[in-house]
Amino acid sequence: xxxxxxxxxxxxxxxxxxxxxxxxxxxxxxxxxxxxFPAPAIPQPEILxxxxxxxxxxxxxxxxPLSPLPSDLGSESPGSDEDERLHPxxxxxxxxxxxxxxxxxxxxxxxxxxxxLKHKQLHCDAQARKSFSCKYCEKxxxxxxxxxxxxxxxxxxxxxxxxxxxxxxPWLLQGxxxxxxGxxxxxxxxxxxxxxxxxxxxxxxxxxxxxKKYQCKNCxxxxxxxxxxxxxxxxxxxxxx
DNA sequence: CTGGGGACGGGGCCC
DNA sequence: CGGGCCCCGTCCCCA
Numbered sequence: 001x002x003x004x005x006x007x008x009x010x011x012x013x014x015x016x017x018x019x020x021x022x023x024x025x026x027x028x029x030x031x032x033x034x035x036x037f038p039a040p041a042i043p044q045p046e047i048l049x050x051x052x053x054x055x056x057x058x059x060x061x062x063x064x065p066l067s068p069l070p071s072d073l074g075s076e077s078p079g080s081d082e083d084e085r086l087h088p089x090x091x092x093x094x095x096x097x098x099x100x101x102x103x104x105x106x107x108x109x110x111x112x113x114x115x116x117l118k119h120k121q122l123h124c125d126a127q128a129r130k131s132f133s134c135k136y137c138e139k140x141x142x143x144x145x146x147x148x149x150x151x152x153x154x155x156x157x158x159x160x161x162x163x164x165x166x167x168x169x170p171w172l173l174q175g176x177x178x179x180x181x182g183x184x185x186x187x188x189x190x191x192x193x194x195x196x197x198x199x200x201x202x203x204x205x206x207x208x209x210x211x212k213k214y215q216c217k218n219c220x221x222x223x224x225x226x227x228x229x230x231x232x233x234x235x236x237x238x239x240x241x
Numbered sequence: 242c243t244g245g246g247g248a249c250g251g252g253g254c255c256c
Numbered sequence: 257c258g259g260g261c262c263c264c265g266t267c268c269c270c271a
Contacts, residue, residue, distance in 0.1 A: 145258070195246085199248095225245080225266095245270090249266085
């Protein structure tokens with residue numbers, strides 16, 4: 001059962017990967033993994049079914065086409081499709097005769113300017129920006145590569161030969177296989193603990209820090225994880241909700 | 242209840 | 257363009 005990983009609370013456009021941060025840690029991925037669990041198999045047809053795979057998502061079909069992509073960040077247009085649907089512009093000039101307003105892209109004609117505007121925003125303009133749509137869901141992408149990567153989240157081509165669990169990408173399968181082998185290639189430089197997952201090591205490293213990464217805006221208390229900060233805030237803190 | 246570990250996901254970047 | 261890797265983040269579970 002997929003978790004609500006598609007629920008995106010916010011997007012930090014300023015985030016920059018810091019690949020050097022964990023360089024000092026012991027990182028060793030055993031070739032055993034590759035020898036023992038070679039090429040991923042193709043999942044069963046039922047796994048490919050868009051009905052069987054029905055991820056929980058809060059993306060609405062109306063918001064998807066114009067959801068900001070990295071290249072769009074910061075230049076969000078004032079009126080989204082959703083906005084247009086909910087609050088259609090009413091102050092545009094009206095055409096006396098029918099079919100007066102024609103789309104320059106597809107030549108479709110509309111009797112009103114707002115009709116043409118809605119058509120452009122819902123179809124032609126959107127298509128001009130994003131031509132690659134997922135056949136399993138409503139998502140659209142500006143590049144074929146991005147779409148192909150997304151489709152893997154539906155087809156889940158990487159299957160664990162031990163338990164049959166399927167993953168979208170090989171490295172996810174690799175991490176999963178560690179749960180079977182017990183391999184923990186990510187060691188904490190401060191204690192004897194080791195982890196199978198780099199993210200978990202990162203979270204663990206926070207526990208060694210006096211000042212942790214996530215700070216409450218109200219009481220300045222710091223937490224090792226965002227989820228702990230959220231719990232703290234939800235449980236009251238000094239915030240009056 | 243809180244803190245931490247385990248497992249896992251997507252998007253982005255680099256090669 | 258695709259694969260591999262990384263970061264950020266979430267959810268679940270347990271001590």
